[in-house]
Amino acid sequence: MHSHQVPQIGTVKVNTDAALFEHSNCFSFAMVARDHEGTMLEAASxxxxxxxxxxxxxxxxxxxxxxxIKNKNWSSTVVESDCLGAIQAIRCSSINLSYLGRVVDECRKLLDDLESRNVSLKFVKRSANMVAHYLARYSSSIADRSWDREKVHPDLLHVLLDDLKE
Known part of the structure; x- marks a missing residue:
């Protein structure tokens, strides 16, 4: 069984992950966009x-x-996360007045804004989210970064290629 599933033709897959760094009191997140061939279109952390x-x-x-995604011109996008609780919170219709609830509401509003562009959320196992996981962990040592297919960091390229071999 493949841990990495490529999306359908015409669909972009965006994997996202977060990491916490208690020793430096910070957190990071990363996203990696790939096309139906598994080619990295862009990544950011x-x-x-x-x-x-x-x-x-x-x-x-x-x-x-x-x-x-809102700033891209992709016509169909699947956002994948390995955090089931986060996906469920965004999909759930109950109102939550906590800080978590405000961020969830912002996610729901963005999804509504992107409805015509066919954006969906999907839970995946950690094994199917390794590139975003690696990037989120790697981000503690670097400032905000973005990469495109011409400027892939060698370490990231290694993880991307391993992910496709699975």
Whole structure:
């Protein structure tokens, strides 16, 4: 069984993940966009100050991925996360007045805004989210970054190629 599934032709897959770094009181998130051949279109990561609940960090990562997608001209996108709780919180219709709830509401609004562009959320196992996982962990040592297929960091290329071999 493949841990990495490529999307249908015409669909972009965006994997997102977050990481917490307690020693430096910060968290990071990353997103990786790939086409139906598994080719990386673009990747981005960011590290922010703050000590958050892991689920909140994941939801912030999803929100940032949705904002990122809003600025692209992709016609169909699947956003994948290995945090089931984050996906369920966004899909659930109950109103939550906590900070987590505000971020969830922002995700729902972005999804509504992107409805005509066929954007969906999907839960995947960690094994199917390794590139975003690696990038989120790697981001603690670098400032906000983005890469495109011409400027892939050698370490990231190694992880991308391993992911496709599975």
């Amino acid at each position: 960011s590290c922010r100050p703050g000590s958050l609940h892991p689920e909140l960090a994941e939801i912030i990562g999803i929100r940032e991925a949705l904002s990122w």
